[in-house]
Amino acid sequence: MHTSNVLYMGMRAAPKAIQGTPESARESWHNASMNPGRPMNACHRCGATAYRPVLDRDPLGAMRPTGRYQCVRCKFSFTDVREWRDGTAHG
Secondary structure, eight states: OOTTSOOBTTBSSOOGGGTTSOHHHHHHHHHOOSSTTSOSSOOTTTOOSOEEEEEEEOTTSOEEEEEEEEETTTOOEESSHHHHHHSOOOO
């Protein structure tokens, strides 16, 4: 790890799009939110910010992913992450 890299908001350096802008502008860009009060990647039902793959046994008895996912808090089951975020099925 190079010690000469400058940490910026948890990143090694500011993204190229905001390099050269004043620090206050960088702060507002980094903290901007499309929907204040709710993370962009969250369950539409309960607001949880994580989901897990659903596993099931295959015919040989091995645990395998089913292609479905489940919200870690409310257990909402879905196949497309947009269903989890928005609550609408996408085709």
